[in-house]
Amino acid sequence: MREDGAARQRQMVRLVRLVAGGATLIRDGGDGATVLVGRAGEAGRPVARALPDAACALGLLVRSGDTLRATPQARAFLRRALLSAETQFQDQHRDIEQQNRPVEGLRQSVRVNLAESPLAAMARLKEKSGVLFLDAVALDAGLRLHADFTRGQLQPQLTMRYEPRLAGKSKGAGGVADLCDSAVAARGRVRAAVEAIGPELSGVALDICCFEKGLETVERERQWPVRSAKLMLRAALMALARHYAPPPTRARRTAWGDDGFRPDRTAAVTRRPAAGR
Template identity: 50%
Template sequence: MAERRLERVEVAVDGVATQVLVDLEESPLGWLARRRGRDGSALVGAAQLVAGERLRADFTRAQMMPRLTADWEAVGRSGRRGPSAGLTPSEAAMAARQRVSAALEAAGPEFAGLLTDVCCFLKGLEQVEQDRGWPARTAKVVLGLGLDRLARHYGLAVAARGPERAGPIRAWSAQGRPAL
């Protein structure tokens, strides 16, 4: 069995810093996250990596991967257990399909296919470029743009930011009473 390389990555979700574990050996995104560009920054940022892995997790939960044989896992199962307690397996898969559809729609038609190939089907960038007839190193740039859109859809950011235009504080009151 191959050894897993788990790494903690910190991202901001809705303004709250969160650490997540990512298996960097399993996906092309993990490979890109470990590589550095000419300027020394990672080819895939932390928020982009988490967004891509989140899409892949929902894709897997949605059972959208093509099967070559019959699915015998569900035969003989009963009861509700696991992370989707309260939902039947088919309801959980349908909810995951809806999340995948919403994420790919938010990314837009120009990025949806590439995100599906790299994040879900785990195709390498060279293979994607070959399949699409793109020049070398084009997929890396387009993937970065698609992952940015995906991260924005999920509410992920590298740093927490407040509202663009916050109004000034007009009054401060004690004990939760509004100022008059």
Template identity: 45%
Template sequence: MGRERALETIEVVVDGVCARVEIDLDESPLGWLARRRGRDGKAFIAPAQLLAGERLRVDFTRAQMTPRLTADWNAPARRGRGSSPGLTFSEAALAARERLGRAVEAVGPEFSGLLLDVCCFLKGLEEVERERAWPARTAKVVLALGLDRLARHYGLSDAAQGPSRTLVRGWTAPEETGPA
């Protein structure tokens, strides 16, 4: 008997278009962390962190940055002149690379390597700790900090927050009174 896959549908905005993407939570180390609970009963990573990491992975995949060992015979056909408007395949890949570059720059060099390893190359936390000679359970803490910074870059938050003060809607100068 096969085990059911843990699929979740998330919404991502790519090039101003909102799209629903189905992710396999068993495939991603982030999905594993999102399902696990700590001693306090809270998930190891928050929904906004999961969404930010999966959004990074979507851009990484669309940017065609996954390593290949052979030719890709499943690549989509290129559109001709009479096709529908929008980005060509190569333009979409270039746009995804630009978004990925901005995200990596926003999180900084401290977190970018770890985020790429875990979110994009799907390395487990133990493997990352072993490769970097980090103490056990260190990667989980550093990953959470990196995902927080990535979520902030994408404008994601676990709680809705309004402006801290009301914006000025109009401005009038005080009336000057002349000599009476």
């Protein structure tokens, strides 16, 4: 039944494309089961006899006698159908999963390609005990760093820029004068995050979360031992998570020996009871 529905959908798309492309005449196919749709003077293409009526019922076509005409809804229908077909083809080479991710400060349900980012692939790694190697807090910290890095337009540009440049702007691509306020703010957040992680761990966080290098590539470039990059990355993301969500601070109690502490001598001196009492 599912295959019959998919075949009927393909036939509907073909019919709507024919009519939208100028095939407006419909004639009897001669076999009782099909009709011919084509331009004047052409043989036409056979389609199921009930298909034009179904397209008209959906509001995709309008029929007047032997003439068919596409409605404005037909173009939107074709765009959705072609986009769905392209997505299905691309999904054959992807590892798609529906996840809740932070988007512009709010968590939303999005489709994530786990085969695209090394950080997404690491989200499925587990310890020998079965516990996830990266917890949700550390993973969200890495994704937030990547989002700010992208929003700040810090990726290396490998293609030529063809847009016209106005006089008075700073020279070179990616100048601060060319950025909007949100991109400048994102660059500031990336700078603060790198400082919070520290110089020892910030490099591996940028390589994997932002430049999306694989663990093996990072270990080879930095001449690290095998399976050490993921340990360094986890330490970096834990520090980054504390930067994004600092732990609550407890009220500090004054103790003896602290700078500025002076005991109240009057409270320490006990008065002797008066004689005769």
